[in-house]
Amino acid sequence: MKKRIGIIGNERSTYDKKDQHTYYFSYTPRDFVQGFIRAEGLPIILPVGVVEDTVDYIQLIDVLVLAGGQDIDPKYFHQQRHPRLGEVFEARDEFELALIKEAVKQGKSIVGVCRGMQVINVAFGGTLYQDVSLTPYTLKHVQSPISLEQPTHDVTIKQRSLLSQFLPSTYKVNSYHHQFVDKVANHFEVTATASDGAIEAIESKFFGNTIVGVQWHPEQSCHTNPLDQEFFNYIVQHL
Template sequence: MKKRIGIIGNERSTYDEKDQHTYYFSYTPRDFIQGFLRANSLPVILPVGIVEDAVAYIEQIDVLVLAGGQDIDPKYFHQARHPLLGEVFEARDEFELALIKEAVKQGKSIVGVCRGMQVLNVAFGGTLYQDTSLTDYTLKHVQSPISLEHPTHDVTIKETSLLRQFLPETYKVNSYHHQFVDQVANHFTVTAHTTDGAIEAIESTYYGNTIIGVQWHPEQSCHTHPLDQEFFKYIVENL
């Protein structure tokens, strides 16, 4: 049976001028779906739902994947909102935190990408920098207008990390984020960082399951860079 990969969804709306109606959508980036399909798994989109249903959702999947998206409400790491905080989606924050808690209870592995890594850090007691301006980092971490298909800066990956099972010590990644992991959650290890010191990956096996977070976007480049597709293969075959 194919492994079931539960990918947390997001929401957006669009207004149709013709019929003057607003339509609402639950979605996840297609590149996540394609990456997991190529890895011979069964990707499942988990729409933002009610916290009480987290148990049932996690029971239906083998691995939980937290994708990118909005900023995380800083109330979850005991900070006031900074003026440069971006859009937040509190219902998604609450639902993802419930899914993470339940995945740990059920012993299911968790993978976080970009925002997903940041949510993981917050869920286990870590904090975030709410904006690049609050750091001393010098690299261009929002690489626009360069497409995310094209990696733009190097990360150094720790030799003993899970990531090193399929990635080299120095690897070039793409980058699109203005928030960063600050204080790392207890029982997590920093397993990749940039030349300017930004944390690019965290891992933990302390809670009885495997938890991996990466700050870059392998889903955006996995169709053009084989080692980024290995990210999806590793999740399916090893977690």
């Protein structure tokens, strides 16, 4: 059997003027699906479900992937909501935190992208900056309107890290985040840093399984950049 990659979905709605009806969708960006198919994995989209089903969901998969999306409710790192906090999605927070806990119990690897890295950090006791305005960082970390296919800032990759298995020691990544890891969770190490000091990747092997999170979006550039496709290849081949 191919490696089963469970990607946690998101929800969105569209209002159809003709029907005068709002339609709700569970989805994940197609780029994740395609990245894992190219890597010869078996992507499976997990909808935002109910916490009591987390044991069953984790049994279905080999690797848990947390994708990008809304901001995490800061109550999970014991802070009040800052005025610059973006949209939050409570059911997703709760479900993802439960899936992470269960994945650790069952010894399944965990991968986070953007919000996904931040959720991992919070799940293990770290904190976030709720907005870039609260940080000392000076690079442009929301690169729009520049397409995410195009990398815009450098990161330094730590030697002997998981990321260093397929990325060079200095690597240019895309950037689309207004929140940042602040205090890093215990037993995690920072394995990529932007030149302004922003934390761009974290990893841990402490909990028995492999856990890795990146702040950039390899799924948005893996179609055109082979090194970003390597992110998916590595997950399927080694996690």
